[in-house]
Structure formats: C-alpha cells, structure tokens
C-alpha cells in the first residue's frame with residue numbers, strides 16, 4: 471500500500487468515498503422525462519432512508535406510491551454519513567431520564583435498540599433482509615461502538631450513563647484510561663464506554679439496497695423532481711412539482727436537513743446542520759488494525775464531536791466539525807485531518823483522498839420526531855442517529871398510517887423554533903461559540 475503514503479499534502483477530491491464502492495441507486499429509478507402519474511395513493515418526498523423505507527412499506531401494503539427527490543438519490547445525507555448504527559440519540563440518556571423518568575428512559579432505549587436491530591436485520595443475510603432480496607451487501611459489521619472522553623471530567627459522566635444503559639439490559643462496559651489506551655492505541659482519551667450492540671454499515675450501499683427493494687415492491691422512484699407547493703384539498707393534496715402537477719391522497723415527507731419552502735411547518739421546527747467527513751487512502755493491514763481495532767464505531771463526547779471507523783475497503787473515514795460558522799470544504803477537511811492525526815499520529819503520512827459533507831437536522835431537545843404537520847407525515851430530527859432511527863421510524867410511521875399503534879416519537883409535541891426562523895439557522899454560529907466554550911471548559 472505504498473501509494474497510500476505518497477500524497478499527504480495533495481488536496482483530497484471533493485467526493486464521497488462511499489460512492490466509489492456502492493451501486494448507484496439511480497439505476498432503480500424511472501427514466502428522466504417519463505410523465506408523472508396523475509394521481510397516487512402516497513406521494514413520498516425524499517429518497518433517503520426515511521423516504522425509501524416509508525415508500526416500500528406503503529407499496530408492500532398495496533398502495534400506489536410515487537417517490538420523488540429534488541436531486542439525485544445520492545445527494546441527501548443517506549449515502550454520505552458515517553454509517554454508524556448505534557444505540558442512542560442526540561440527547562444524552564441523563565437528559566432523557568431527567569425529562570421522562572426511568573420508565574420513559576427505558577422506553578426510549580427500547581426504541582433505539584429496536585431501530586438498530588431493524589437495520590442489522592435489513593443488512594443481514596437473512597432471507598427477508600436486503601442482501602437476499604436485492605443482492606446488495608450493505609456491509610454490516612456488528613462491531614458495536616465506543617464513546618471516548620478526552621478528559622477525566624468527561625469520563626466522570628460515563629458511570630451514570632453506563633448504569634442507565636445496563637439497567638435496560640444493554641451490554642455495556644466501562645474502560646479506564648489504561649484500558650482505553652490499550653483498546654484505541656491512542657493516548658488521547660481518559661476513559662471510554664463500550665457498547666457491544668449495533669455496528670456499522672456502508673451507508674451508500676444500504677441506501678442503494680433500499681432503493682432496489684422499494685422498486686421491487688412497486689414504488690415509482692423519480693430523481694430531479696422537486697416538490698414546490700403542497701395544497702390541501704377535500705380528498706387529499708394537489709402537489710405542484712418541477713415536472714408537473716399531481717394529486718396524492720397522502721404525503722410522507724422524508725426531507726430532514728434538506729427541507730425547503732415546500733414544507734414550511736417542518737422548516738420552522740427542524741434545525742439543519744452540516745456534518746463533514748474525510749477518508750484516507752486504503753491503509754496497510756497492520757496500520758488499519760492498530761487504528762481501527764476490531765472495527766468498532768468510535769466517537770468522542772464533545773459538542774463538536776469527532777467520529778471515525780474503518781471502511782469495508784480498508785480506509786479510515788473520519789467525521790465531525792469544529793464550529794457552526796460557514797467554511798470551505800477544503801478548510802474543514804484540513805481541520806478534520808489535524809484532529810485525526812492528533813488522535814492517531816501514525817496517520818500523519820497517510821494521504822487523505824476524499825472529503826465531503828451533508829446535512830442532518832435536529833429538534834431543540836435532540837430527540838427524533840414523527841409529526842403530522844399540515845396533514846403531511848414527517849419523520850425528522852434524528853441528528854447523528856438517523857441511519858437506524860430514520861429507517862425504523864419511517865416504517866413505524868407508515869404502520870401507524872395504516873392503522874397500527876402510535877409510535878412513541880409521534881407522542882412528543884414539536885413547537886416551532888421560538889425565534890424568527892425560516893429554515894436558515896442564523897443563530898447556530900452563536901450557539902456554536904457556547905458549545906465550543908463548554909467543550910473547552912469541560913476539557914472534552
């Protein structure tokens with residue numbers, strides 16, 4: 471792997487490493503220019519995990535389903551994320567317990583575990599999994615995850631978090647500084663909390679498998695068709711799109727961090743943020759084993775967190791961000807590389823070949839939502855846990871639509887952001903300064 475060490479100073483391609491190693495889901499879409507159907511039972515907006523899961527579920531129940539995305543299916547977050555399928559939410563369990571008590575915490579943890587189990591099943595070789603039905607291997611790792619504290623103060627929060635998880639039956643292990651250094655082969659951390667449930671997927675392959683499965687179920691998938699306006703009628707909706715007008719009895723929107731003026735109620739509630747990743751060139755097996763261990767998904771506990779993992783093709787994919795101020799991808803990629811090398815100095819001479827970003831969304835309380843807004847069913851706000859949660863909650867939302875029980879994430883109220891706000895989070899850079907100060911003060 472000598473080539474991996476030859477070009478450390480060259481600018482990485484602004485391209486998604488996962489895309490090099492996954493089928494392009496465009497092949498499962500209806501050719502561009504084909505007229506839209508005049509009327510459907512369900513219009514699904516957004517071709518990420520949420521839209522694809524909801525659309526497949528509705529089609530499997532016999533509905534006529536049209537899914538549209540304003541870009542290519544690969545343009546959303548679902549083919550460009552870290553692929554970490556972990557138990558947890560944007561909110562800490564301590565915050566969840568403070569708000570919902572121990573029974574409520576248990577219920578939220580059960581929801582998260584069910585979501586992780588669902589993706590593990592979909593990505594497995596089970597006859598009803600996506601590998602068997604589509605032939606696409608989503609690269610499930612089953613390696614669990616490790617949360618890492620940068621300081622003793624950060625690690626001091628782990629015993630309480632571990633106790634909450636253990637009380638719900640989660641296989642969790644606390645590591646002191648020495649055990650953490652032995653596991654990570656890095657001296658950057660003061661302690662860790664390891665969870666032996668969940669793992670990782672190759673996110674773009676998972677999305678491609680979902681697109682193939684949706685097409686097989688009968689969903690009509692369209693790229694580059696933007697929903698521009700939604701008007702409620704007596705019997706459903708009239709929808710203006712960039713490819714003409716259609717009527718839909720029901721609408722599911724899986725637009726999350728990419729919500730625009732077509733869904734104003736969501737834009738007033740979901741706060742979009744960018745997250746960024748870099749990938750190294752494929753590493754030699756010895757370096758990969760040193761840096762990635764058995765391949766657990768790893769992330770630290772900072773507000774501006776870092777997360778990293780090995781890829782199925784032997785790279786390290788490293789993500790995060792350092793502020794909410796707008797910045798160029800090139801500069802962010804350099805900052806991520808610096809962070810990566812701080813943690814693993816053995817990567818100092820390794821070339822970074824790819825850099826990319828995407829948008830996720832969160833609610834103020836950092837918990838996910840299923841919400842009916844202006845008659846449209848939305849799943850949104852899964853923050854950095856959307857691989858599992860978006861998939862699972864979209865299916866649960868559809869089951870609810872077809873007469874099943876109301877999912878927990880639909881019970882939470884979701885008020886608009888209490889500031890003049892229309893989807894452009896002008897207040898985030900200021901909030902980010904507070905986050906950075908908190909990270910510095912707690913030495914996270």
Ligand SMILES: Cc1cc2nc3c(=O)[nH]c(=O)nc-3n(C[C@H](O)[C@H](O)[C@H](O)COP(=O)(O)OP(=O)(O)OC[C@H]3O[C@@H](n4cnc5c(N)ncnc54)[C@H](O)[C@@H]3O)c2cc1C
Pocket residue numbers: 515516517518519520521538539540541542543545546547548549550551552553554555556695696697698724725726727728729730732744745746747789827828829830831849850852853854855856857858859860
């Ligand atoms: C860099 C990065 C790393 C991440 N890492 C992880 C991780 O490791 N683990 C994890 O669990 N989560 C992670 N996430 C979050 C996760 O990727 C998202 O929560 C998830 O992919 C969201 O899926 P979705 O289907 O809701 O939305 P998306 O996949 O973002 O899809 C939304 C789609 O809606 C379309 N759309 C929007 N408006 C319209 C319109 N008007 N008309 C037509 N189409 C429209 C957009 O074009 C877009 O394709 C990460 C996110 C990013 C950006």
